[in-house]
Amino acid sequence: MGETIQSVERAAGILRLLASGPRELGVAELARAMGLPKGTLHGILRTLVHVGFVEQDEITGKYRLGGTLLHLGSSYLDVNELRTRSLNWADALAGRSRESVWIGTLHEGEVLVVHHVFRPDDSMQVLQVGTLLPAHASALGKVLLAYDPYGEAEPRPLPAHTPRTLVTADDLAKELELVRGRGWAADVEELVEGEVSIAAPIRDRRAVTVGAIGVRGAVERLTTDGEPRIDVVSFVRDAARAITRDLSRS
Numbered sequence: 001m002g003e004t005i006q007s008v009e010r011a012a013g014i015l016r017l018l019a020s021g022p023r024e025l026g027v028a029e030l031a032r033a034m035g036l037p038k039g040t041l042h043g044i045l046r047t048l049v050h051v052g053f054v055e056q057d058e059i060t061g062k063y064r065l066g067g068t069l070l071h072l073g074s075s076y077l078d079v080n081e082l083r084t085r086s087l088n089w090a091d092a093l094a095g096r097s098r099e100s101v102w103i104g105t106l107h108e109g110e111v112l113v114v115h116h117v118f119r120p121d122d123s124m125q126v127l128q129v130g131t132l133l134p135a136h137a138s139a140l141g142k143v144l145l146a147y148d149p150y151g152e153a154e155p156r157p158l159p160a161h162t163p164r165t166l167v168t169a170d171d172l173a174k175e176l177e178l179v180r181g182r183g184w185a186a187d188v189e190e191l192v193e194g195e196v197s198i199a200a201p202i203r204d205r206r207a208v209t210v211g212a213i214g215v216r217g218a219v220e221r222l223t224t225d226g227e228p229r230i231d232v233v234s235f236v237r238d239a240a241r242a243i244t245r246d247l248s249r250s
Helices: 006-019 027-034 038-050 067-097 139-146 169-182 230-249
Strands: 054-056 063-065 100-107 110-117 132-134 185-188 195-203 209-218
Touching: 006 027, 006 038, 006 054, 006 063, 027 038, 038 054, 067 100, 067 110, 067 209, 067 230, 100 139, 100 195, 110 139, 132 139, 139 169, 139 185, 139 195, 139 209, 195 230, 209 230
Parallel strands: none
Antiparallel strands: 054 063, 100 110, 100 209, 110 132, 185 195, 195 209
């Protein structure tokens, strides 16, 4: 194993100590547990407080895990809970639609694919878990953007992936308004020529959209007269509602 950075190891040790119990810890307690001089410990704690990983109680002067770190941890748990709760419904959707099923969440303005079920046939397919999709050019992304309370259409031109990709903020804003009105999204050859995707939102117990589930397949299978097949839209929305119910009960 290569060399490690001592200050990072010490910071990680402090975070582990603060996470190991419900109570706050003072500098003296942390110094004894870490075997470090108080001066060294103060410097690391100041940095951890500055980035939001640790908070200091104004009255007692003791330290606890900060909101930023807790948010990062809950985001990890949310994604894993989303995937766990979605497994059976994703398999069922693949069986009903006879298409591949994708589940995604927003990640730095793109869609991170967290689960992928192959189309139930003998065709050659590649697992897409971990893939990043452009939000403006995919049904999953349109759903996530439409229901993102902090999202705003960017004024800069959006990259074109096919001649049908939405490339202006105005066009995207109109599309997202349509998505919110009907409760589902589609991309018809906007990401890949010859392919269509249809997606719907997954919400948690707070009614916050935490992900999206959708199908992707050939345009000739998923459209009728150039429009997404309404029966497949129903299958997708049924799956999204079922996962939402499971998350709401957790």
